[in-house]
Amino acid sequence: MVVHTSSRKGIWNLRWQHTFPLSTALSVCSAEMFQALENLEARRDDVVLVSYPKCGVNWLIHILSDLILTTIQSKPVSTELPFIECGDPDKYQRMKHIPSPRILAIHLNYDYLPRSIFKNKAKILVLFQNPKDTAVSFFHFHNNVPNVPSYSSWDEFFSEFMNGKVGWGSYFDRAVIWNKHIEDENIMVITYEDLKEDLTASVKQIAEIFGFSPTAEEIQCIAENATFQAVKEKAHETHGVVGSNLFRKGVVGDWKSLFTEAQNQEMDAKFKECLEGTKLGAKLKYDVYCKA
Template identity: 45%
Template sequence: MTSRVALLLVAAVCIGFAAAEKEVDSCKDSENKWVKDDQSCSKDAATSKSRFVDQLQSKMQRAQALRDEDKLYRYKGVLYPAVMCPEEHLRALEHLQARHNDILLVAYPKCGFNWIFGVVEKMVAATTGADTPSKMPPLMEFFGPELLKVVGQSPSPRVLGTHLHPDNIPPSFYTSKAKILVMFRNPKDTLVSMYHFSKNNPVVPSVKSWESFYGQFMTGDVPWGSYFEHALAWEQRLSSPNVMVVTYEELQQDLERGVREMSQFFGFRLTEDQLKNISEQSTFSAMKDNSMETHGNVAHVIFRKGEVGDWRSHFTAEQSTEMDRVFNKHLTGTRLGDQLNYQLHCQ
């Protein structure tokens, strides 16, 4: 991996893949001076962009210098990437005050967060009339104290996102009646996607082999912790009228229906034409066709296959059987387990 692509990966994790390429490449002119974008950004904004890239470069240098064993740390029992969300960030995040009209998007890593974030951004734009995507970094665990002040001053509706374990999400999101949309994916395809994303990613420990990564995933020794602990924790919150779960597989099967149900959950008043247009623009094939424009040189990392069932080309029979046993132990008979339709997608 070149240093530039590695930097883009870090940028993508921080601000979302759609903005990373433009932030790293397009903000400087040939004389290395910050230039105005199409919306005539101010001098202060340009200065912020310069500081942003400097911070990314610093994080890259730190990540490359760290030993694998120092790239993750535990916070309240869950592993997190030390470079991207240090303990200072998570402690500051505990005091974030949610609003009743906030939208919080939650997904365990590689369960479709970037997909659902793009869909909801389109829905918000159609509702509010905004024609530009948010510049807000989608994952709030990467904010830090300084950016949290900006979040506090941002206009509503705020669209925020996280991979955090539900017990580590700021309590105000549960008490404020903010809408929380949770995205899940079957664990076998989640593992495969996480394996490919983690390879050569400088901010997480190096991947030695498929077999070793499989073992780490099954024990929960991966960034953001155990898939099954996340699932069980959300299972306990499904009775809340402010929590909705959608699955990757459901959206693959009938995206327009999913968009309509999410719109109703958020209380958006979208026309049938708007719902159809958002759905057509948000299919995997549509996003992949447009990925070089939206995601630049990391498009191939994000839009790999988008298939349900790719796990079959990676799992051994023994690994598949072990995953079946663990799923049956934790999630069979639960509401979330039923919604994941494990027997159809994983056996």
């Protein structure tokens, strides 16, 4: 299994204090984890969240956690980091003891997901954010989080992002593959912009996808407690020292602060080449969110 990384920086061996709620130093995406990944036995009722990095998955995890705790009140809180490619190889054995429904968050592409997810027909929620904001968020993550490889400039990062030489590879290659599976059984795509446009409606949709049955009042309460600002205010408590970087701004259109006109044109051409006229391209509403 291969995860593309920056050609300058090699394989990441990142460590940070992450409280979810366990506060412990974790090795992120080690070779041993990838070798052991197929040992994960997915369940039919797992809540599988897949995203490219910096598309808002930590926000989505918060929403799903609230949904689970609201509708399954006896569900204990797991101390395992929900990202299944992160941690130590013994994690998959420990996960066998986590009561259902478990949240399985994944940054890997379709072809690298554990086969048991498909074999056992777990439902997969795929999260995307428009590519311009994703790139800017990813850049700030690199340059603000301790022990994560940094870039000398936005221009340097943009070049590597467009060439797919960043951690977890090309955004556009990822999008093209998921577009091919957008109508597959048990796969649903949602966008960060959907969450920002109407969080209450998104919470209701997510609940329906995974078979949860909150009342209208519970949906409203979850949405009110899960606004980006509300989650950001608790970020240090829930995610430790990197919390402020995982929940940085939460706005749509931050790309305008960094993109040059030449970069705009380059990404517009890339989007047209890869996603124009596709179902995923339509969901991303590129003309609404990515045109100056």
